[in-house]
Amino acid sequence: xxRHNLLIMSDLVGSSEVRRLxxxxxxxxxxxxxxxxxxDRLRQTDALLISLWPEFLTDEMLRSMKRxxxxxxxxxxxxxxxxxxxxxxxxxxSNAGAYSLEVGEHAFGLLLSAAKRVxxxxxxxxxxxxxxxxxxxxxxxxxxxxxKTLGVIGYGGIGAVVAGLxxxxxxxVIALSRSRRSAxxxxxxxxxxxxxGALTSLLAGSDAVVLALPLTNLTEGMIGAKELSVAKxxxxxxxxxxxxxxxxxxxxxxxxxxxxxxxxxxxxxYKEGRETLVTDYPFTSLPNxxxxxxxxxxxxxxxxxxxxxxxxxxxxxxxxxxxKNVVKRSExxxxxxx
Amino acid sequence: xxRHNLLIMSDLVGSSEVRRLxxxxxxxxxxxxxxxxxxDRLRQTDALLISLWPEFLTDEMLRSMKRxxxxxxxxxxxxxxxxxxxxxxxxxxSNAGAYSLEVGEHAFGLLLSAAKRVxxxxxxxxxxxxxxxxxxxxxxxxxxxxxKTLGVIGYGGIGAVVAGLxxxxxxxVIALSRSRRSAxxxxxxxxxxxxxGALTSLLAGSDAVVLALPLTNLTEGMIGAKELSVAKxxxxxxxxxxxxxxxxxxxxxxxxxxxxxxxxxxxxxYKEGRETLVTDYPFTSLPNxxxxxxxxxxxxxxxxxxxxxxxxxxxxxxxxxxxKNVVKRSExxxxxxx
Numbered sequence: 001x002x003r004h005n006l007l008i009m010s011d012l013v014g015s016s017e018v019r020r021l022x023x024x025x026x027x028x029x030x031x032x033x034x035x036x037x038x039x040d041r042l043r044q045t046d047a048l049l050i051s052l053w054p055e056f057l058t059d060e061m062l063r064s065m066k067r068x069x070x071x072x073x074x075x076x077x078x079x080x081x082x083x084x085x086x087x088x089x090x091x092x093x094s095n096a097g098a099y100s101l102e103v104g105e106h107a108f109g110l111l112l113s114a115a116k117r118v119x120x121x122x123x124x125x126x127x128x129x130x131x132x133x134x135x136x137x138x139x140x141x142x143x144x145x146x147x148k149t150l151g152v153i154g155y156g157g158i159g160a161v162v163a164g165l166x167x168x169x170x171x172x173v174i175a176l177s178r179s180r181r182s183a184x185x186x187x188x189x190x191x192x193x194x195x196x197g198a199l200t201s202l203l204a205g206s207d208a209v210v211l212a213l214p215l216t217n218l219t220e221g222m223i224g225a226k227e228l229s230v231a232k233x234x235x236x237x238x239x240x241x242x243x244x245x246x247x248x249x250x251x252x253x254x255x256x257x258x259x260x261x262x263x264x265x266x267x268x269x270y271k272e273g274r275e276t277l278v279t280d281y282p283f284t285s286l287p288n289x290x291x292x293x294x295x296x297x298x299x300x301x302x303x304x305x306x307x308x309x310x311x312x313x314x315x316x317x318x319x320x321x322x323x324k325n326v327v328k329r330s331e332x333x334x335x336x337x338x
Numbered sequence: 339x340x341r342h343n344l345l346i347m348s349d350l351v352g353s354s355e356v357r358r359l360x361x362x363x364x365x366x367x368x369x370x371x372x373x374x375x376x377x378d379r380l381r382q383t384d385a386l387l388i389s390l391w392p393e394f395l396t397d398e399m400l401r402s403m404k405r406x407x408x409x410x411x412x413x414x415x416x417x418x419x420x421x422x423x424x425x426x427x428x429x430x431x432s433n434a435g436a437y438s439l440e441v442g443e444h445a446f447g448l449l450l451s452a453a454k455r456v457x458x459x460x461x462x463x464x465x466x467x468x469x470x471x472x473x474x475x476x477x478x479x480x481x482x483x484x485x486k487t488l489g490v491i492g493y494g495g496i497g498a499v500v501a502g503l504x505x506x507x508x509x510x511v512i513a514l515s516r517s518r519r520s521a522x523x524x525x526x527x528x529x530x531x532x533x534x535g536a537l538t539s540l541l542a543g544s545d546a547v548v549l550a551l552p553l554t555n556l557t558e559g560m561i562g563a564k565e566l567s568v569a570k571x572x573x574x575x576x577x578x579x580x581x582x583x584x585x586x587x588x589x590x591x592x593x594x595x596x597x598x599x600x601x602x603x604x605x606x607x608y609k610e611g612r613e614t615l616v617t618d619y620p621f622t623s624l625p626n627x628x629x630x631x632x633x634x635x636x637x638x639x640x641x642x643x644x645x646x647x648x649x650x651x652x653x654x655x656x657x658x659x660x661x662k663n664v665v666k667r668s669e670x671x672x673x674x675x676x
Contacts, residue, residue: 101482101484102482105450105454105482105483105484105507106454106480108450109450109451109453109454109456110454110456112443112446112447112450112451113447113450113451113454113456113457115447116443116444116447116448116451116630116633116634117630117633118447118448118451118456118457118628118630119451119456119457119460119461121630121631121633122457122622122628122629122630123457123461124631125615125622125629125630125631126622126623129615129631130614130615130616131615132613132615132631132632135631135632135633136636138631138633138636139633139636139637139639139640140640142444142633142637144439144440144443144637144641145443146439146443164506165506165507168502168503168506168507169443169503169506275470276468277463277467277468277469277470278468284460284463284464285464290456290460291460291463292454292455292456292459292460292463293459293462293463293467293470293473293476294470294473295454295455295459295473295476295477295480296454298474298476298477298480299477299480299482301477302477302478303482
């Protein structure tokens with residue numbers, strides 16, 4: 001068997017990881033190659049290890065990579081990869097599970113921040129509202145989690161962490177899943193729902209909802225005006241997956257009209273193929289919007305786990321074993337403009 | 339036995355509760371009495387049911403209440419009661435346990451808000467910091483709870499809820515308690531510590547610390563410059579008991595000099611005997627300060643539980659049974675200026 005050519009296009013992979021990979025492949029780093037050498041290497045590359053899809057790797061360059069067969073992502077989501085330009089034989093692997101702990105905790109941080117109205121009351125005090133009497137109505141909009149219902153949309157690694165924390169807070173947990181495997185959740189007090197109508201009934205019955213599913217052609221814009229209209233008036237919606245799961249215009253209108261409904265997010269909408277903190281509507285002027293600048297993922301990266309797991313999976317491919325977390329390419333049609 | 343005279347000085351007690359109390363006492367409500375009648379009633383009153391100590395009830399009026407023997411609070415803390423003016427025979431009962439669930443959840447909301455830097459990063463985005471690159475260093479200051487140590491100072495009802503949630507997040511939990519009874523905590527994976535030096539070692543070893551103890555003459559100013567200096571540099575200190583447990587000047591200085599250390603509070607310092615959102619130092623201008631305007635308690639009141647429990651305990655007294663939650667009067671010397 002010919003030796004693999006692996007190109008690493010991420011600064012996150014350290015030298016000890018590179019040494020492990022060198023046992024099974026010729027390893028190159030794009031950051032160490034000049035433009036001409038890179039163009040040559042790309043044509044020889046059969047495996048890619050990436051973080052966010054690099055801006056310099058244009059569709060034209062990608063089309064020149066005739067030998068490419070495998071892409072391993074270090075991020076959990078793969079929606080940034082230009083699937084429509086990839087050769088049919090390329091297998092794409094996500095890094096599912098690598099971020100579950102940190103992102104799940106962050107989801108609960110956002111959920112409690114919004115449920116307990118931490119951000120908006122803090123800012124009111126900071127802006128000089130210093131009479132306790134002015135906060136008298138606040139308690140009505142504070143969500144006590146115990147005994148309430150948590151809806152988890154997407155029951156993968158992150159969804160399972162979120163569901164477990166919800167149970168710890170004494171919540172009833174309903175999880176929307178399309179996988180048969182996740183039926184195991186029931187054993188831990190999580191009710192798994194599936195199929196048509198499940199989304200609507202989950203939204204209608206939940207006091208807090210966490211979006212924990214990948215952005216694909218099946219999930220883009222999944223939460224629109226209709227879905228928001230069935231949600232409880234005082235519910236908290238948390239997004240730690242991708243901004244574009246939620247329709248931006250519909251959400252803004254819903255938040256403006258329903259001051260007791262809250263949206264707390266770590267992820268933002270795409271513009272020209274890139275996530276941006278610049279929104280089409282003035283969300284941060286609304287007291288019922290909480291947004292952190294996509295900081296849950298980097299926290300996980302700092303643990304070293306995502307790189308370690310991505311390298312392990314790449315090693316599986318290089319050694320001729322079946323890699324984990326192969327994504328269904330047909331679900332990722334998104335055209336990313338670089 | 340002569341029938342008791344109970345005076346209710348709180349708007350929170352509903353008519354059904356009054357009916358229950360009437361079976362065992364003559365019940366009066368201060369809000370329904372004119373000034374002269376009230377002065378007469380006070381002299382006959384042997385039991386008081388109060389929320390926050392009423393401003394109109396001056397020391398002089400209190401001294402006229404020669405028959406007073408029992409005060410039941412609806413709030414969990416009793417530090418607002420003018421103990422120095424109370425007759426020696428007056429038994430004072432707190433409402434310990436009535437707020438544990440809601441206040442414990444709020445404590446975790448504050449803890450996660452600060453740990454995940456929700457408030458300061460949200461505000462940075464709102465103020466126009468909209469380039470993800472500017473947040474690159476943020477992940478270093480995000481505290482992942484799993485595997486870290488939570489110190490709980492005060493292991494009563496609220497402390498136990500906080501400790502339990504800490505265990506759910508996979509934290510090691512150490513609780514500082516002075517009660518022998520709370521040794522039961524050990525069974526739930528909580529390490530109970532006591533005595534001299536325990537405070538210092540708890541602070542030095544904890545990544546997050548929650549203050550959950552009453553304000554007494556033993557606890558006022560308990561967290562000062564020396565205690566803060568032994569805490570971990572990136573620790574989160576949460577206060578849901580009373581502002582004055584922490585020395586205001588020392589805290590401000592510590593937060594200013596240690597931007598990675600965070601303080602998140604629902605309770606504020608006393609000024610002229612009343613809690614106020616107006617502080618001596620510009621805390622809300624610091625990114626490592628999070629403050630909600632004492633909203634955890636009212637959430638619990640909304641559940642009806644605090645009034646119900648306070649009424650139950652008052653009934654115990656009226657029926658000649660031993661009331662629960664009798665406080666040690668010697669610990670409450672605080673002179674409240676009304």
